[in-house]
């Protein structure tokens with residue numbers, strides 16, 4: 001009904017008539033059926049839309065055939081006045097409809113339901129022609145509870161056949177001009193699914209572009225990694241890292257625990273506690289996740305010599321086990337990082353004790369004992 005009423009409102013807007021004359025009704029009905037088909041509505045819907053098997057395409061109401069006649073009927077101004085408010089609000093819409101019903105009852109009584117229904121559409125069409133005073137979309141929503149069928153404003157000159165909507169041939173009627181401007185409901189004529197398809201398409205394209213960007217970033221990152229690896233393989237120092245030193249560390253690994261860079265960093269609390277510095281590098285205090293305390297020596301610089309030293313220390317301590325020699329617990333070889341992990345000597349270095357003075361100074365007897373222990377350790381290392 002909303003479709004048909006919309007078409008008739010457009011026609012009324014052009015001609016001032018409340019529907020097409022009988023000679024045009026067949027063309028009009030076939031145009032309505034075409035519209036149904038275009039919008040994917042079952043063609044037999046026409047049966048339900050009309051007042052019986054045929055759709056009413058004229059809204060003659062109690063002898064009134066034109067918008068002007070409707071306007072001139074008593075109390076119609078009251079209807080217009082009550083429908084002036086924002087009809088999108090439920091309360092305003094109800095007031096407008098109530099005024100309409102009161103007006104119709106006065107006009108045709110309350111018994112003739114068919115006439116009531118047709119006149120109700122005639123009221124709608126009449127109101128719909130009141131541009132500037134009333135909002136067409138709001139009236140449509142209020143009267144039929146539907147939205148988006150058409151936007152009424154906007155006009156087009158019409159001269160061709162009714163079948164090729166939206167152009168309409170205006171009947172030769174002395175009271176109506178032959179060619180009129182009829183509002184064109186272009187905006188909302190496309191069925192819903194037609195506007196959804198491009199939306200999905202755009203979504204898919206955007207997703208594809210996004211995936212492509214991610215792919216390019218990943219490829220670039222991988223290429224950079226490969227380039228870096230190639231460069232480091234070409235550098236003389238790194239050739240050593242990749243070759244001899246690595247074999248050295250690998251060779252010893254079964255004897256010592258191998259630590260990862262990550263766990264070493266965590267155990268030293270990101271290398272926060274320095275306990276000494278030697279020729280090889282800096283020594284940090286560390287506590288590993290199993291609770292063991294250790295001294296971690298970190299190789300300061302990457303050089304062939306440092307690498308050899310690292311290797312030698314490992315090889316040596318793998319062979320030497322003496323109660324006067326500090327034990328090597330493990331190592332870490334990762335990228336350019338080299339660590340040796342020793343058991344932690346909580347009393348500090350011999351050097352510190354030998355050179356300390358005051359109450360902490362070592363007695364000569366203790367010094368002698370230490371000298372003998374060191375000599376023992378040396379003998380043990382030479383065996």
Ligand SMILES: Nc1ncnc2c1ncn2[C@@H]1O[C@H](COP(=O)(O)OP(=O)(O)OP(=O)(O)O)[C@@H](O)[C@H]1O
Pocket residue numbers: 275276277278279280281283295297326342343344345346348349351
């Ligand atoms: N296992 C350890 N436990 C506690 N502190 C240590 C341990 N190993 C080293 N240190 C501390 O770190 C300092 C440096 O030790 P490191 O072995 O690197 O140097 P060095 O023996 O003095 O010299 P070089 O590196 O030439 O042998 C020591 O003086 C000591 O204070």
